Amino acid sequence: MDRKIPPFLFFIFLSLFSIVLTFVVFKPFIFEDISINLGLYSIGKLAGLLSFLFLSILIISGDTARFFDKFFGMDKIIKFQRKFSLITAVFVIAHPLFFMLSSGNYLNYLIPNFVVFPLALGTISLYIFVIVMICSSLYKRISHQIWQYIHILTYLLFFFSLYHAIKIGSDTKNIFIKSILSILLIGIIIGGTYRAYYKIKHKKFKCYVKEIKWETKDTFTLILKPNKKLNFKAGQFCFLRLNKNKLYARHPFTISNSPKGEDLHFTIKLTGKFTKAASELKKGEEVIVDGPFGIFTLQENNKDLIFLAGGVGITPFMSMIRNQLKNRCRNNIFLFYCSKKEGETIFKSELSKIKEKWLKIVYIFSQEDSCSEICEKGYINKEIIKRYIPCINSSIFYICGPEPMKILCKKELKSLGVNNKNIITESFFW
Numbered sequence: 001m002d003r004k005i006p007p008f009l010f011f012i013f014l015s016l017f018s019i020v021l022t023f024v025v026f027k028p029f030i031f032e033d034i035s036i037n038l039g040l041y042s043i044g045k046l047a048g049l050l051s052f053l054f055l056s057i058l059i060i061s062g063d064t065a066r067f068f069d070k071f072f073g074m075d076k077i078i079k080f081q082r083k084f085s086l087i088t089a090v091f092v093i094a095h096p097l098f099f100m101l102s103s104g105n106y107l108n109y110l111i112p113n114f115v116v117f118p119l120a121l122g123t124i125s126l127y128i129f130v131i132v133m134i135c136s137s138l139y140k141r142i143s144h145q146i147w148q149y150i151h152i153l154t155y156l157l158f159f160f161s162l163y164h165a166i167k168i169g170s171d172t173k174n175i176f177i178k179s180i181l182s183i184l185l186i187g188i189i190i191g192g193t194y195r196a197y198y199k200i201k202h203k204k205f206k207c208y209v210k211e212i213k214w215e216t217k218d219t220f221t222l223i224l225k226p227n228k229k230l231n232f233k234a235g236q237f238c239f240l241r242l243n244k245n246k247l248y249a250r251h252p253f254t255i256s257n258s259p260k261g262e263d264l265h266f267t268i269k270l271t272g273k274f275t276k277a278a279s280e281l282k283k284g285e286e287v288i289v290d291g292p293f294g295i296f297t298l299q300e301n302n303k304d305l306i307f308l309a310g311g312v313g314i315t316p317f318m319s320m321i322r323n324q325l326k327n328r329c330r331n332n333i334f335l336f337y338c339s340k341k342e343g344e345t346i347f348k349s350e351l352s353k354i355k356e357k358w359l360k361i362v363y364i365f366s367q368e369d370s371c372s373e374i375c376e377k378g379y380i381n382k383e384i385i386k387r388y389i390p391c392i393n394s395s396i397f398y399i400c401g402p403e404p405m406k407i408l409c410k411k412e413l414k415s416l417g418v419n420n421k422n423i424i425t426e427s428f429f430w
């Protein structure tokens, strides 16, 4: 499936909508009164309608992210939301700003005027939007509970803005605008219901710490025992939350064991506060697991699988290899595993013990000259890839590792003539 087509269609639709909206809003200005004031007022109106449209898309895409994850991937949805919220902010601010400029009355738009109740709700919506934006940018630092309240605020923001638009908007009687508002309202109801249904269904799923196993001096595997089996695909990740030390924000980690297992393994490198707190969990403590998510999974085809892993980026590949060991149908796998030193290579002893014809491994060490297995010195490059992979065209490449390594690998593969659709990447840094 080409994952680029739906976003492309989405932007075409959005542009068409915006063009029609512009025409509807600017009709009086074009045909009746070409004055500066009406021009500024029309820009303000257009900004208001577009900001409401964009805001609704943001809320709906957030509520349905878990559903659309299987089509686009959670990382793409989160990145889209971040960028789209900035565009939305521009229109939200432009809406009152152009009205102020056209009327010369500033306070009416900055201080809620309850004499004109729908106008007051518009001003309050502006402030709610600012609060939501500030909290979103502080997301990793605020508690999950506060984050949940913020989410309720976004619904309030939607309904306040809708009421404001219907009561005060001069174009809301237009059939085109009426239809858009109705579609957005239906979208919000469906999205909100889906989110609530998911949350209720997922509430019963509980995971407890079974064991913490140290893999290297700074990497450990957190083994969780769920109260019922979680169905996932090798390569997918979950969001973890610890109700400990106020570390409420959810952090994503890939499941490193095979989907056939009963437990859930997360192999985690110590990076900061959250990973440190996770390494100190005690047996029996609860960990809140939300998932599985992600589309960094194997596609069904006969191609050879070439894995390019860097450091802790080995986790999705470990799940795939462990899964293949349990499956009958097997693809050839070639693993290029980059790390600094042999002693820092996660799962090295387990990988060395796998003596299957379908698995070949080359270690690439940036700070070591030799090792006990087949290895290369330095960083991965096209010469190394070409040396071990003779049939580049019948292979599909999966990359997971630090950002610089991912960028380098993509560049080298492209220079070897690998088609974009045969390069699949996972990002550990959003």
Ligand SMILES: Cc1cc2nc3c(=O)[nH]c(=O)nc-3n(C[C@H](O)[C@H](O)[C@H](O)COP(=O)(O)OP(=O)(O)OC[C@H]3O[C@@H](n4cnc5c(N)ncnc54)[C@H](O)[C@@H]3O)c2cc1C
Pocket: 140, 237, 249, 250, 251, 252, 253, 254, 255, 266, 267, 268, 269, 270, 271, 272, 273, 274, 275, 276, 294, 312, 315, 316, 427, 428, 429, 430
């Ligand atoms: C899809 C995905 C899968 C991942 N799988 C693994 C894995 O299997 N093993 C592993 O060790 N790491 C994995 N990571 C990275 C891991 O999520 C971060 O290293 C971890 O959240 C860092 O938290 P910290 O507080 O310890 O470190 P910090 O010092 O707070 O953060 C270090 C970096 O981690 C990222 N990060 C921090 N908090 C979040 C958050 N809430 N959401 C998203 N990114 C965040 C940021 O880029 C930040 O710069 C994965 C990340 C993603 C996106």
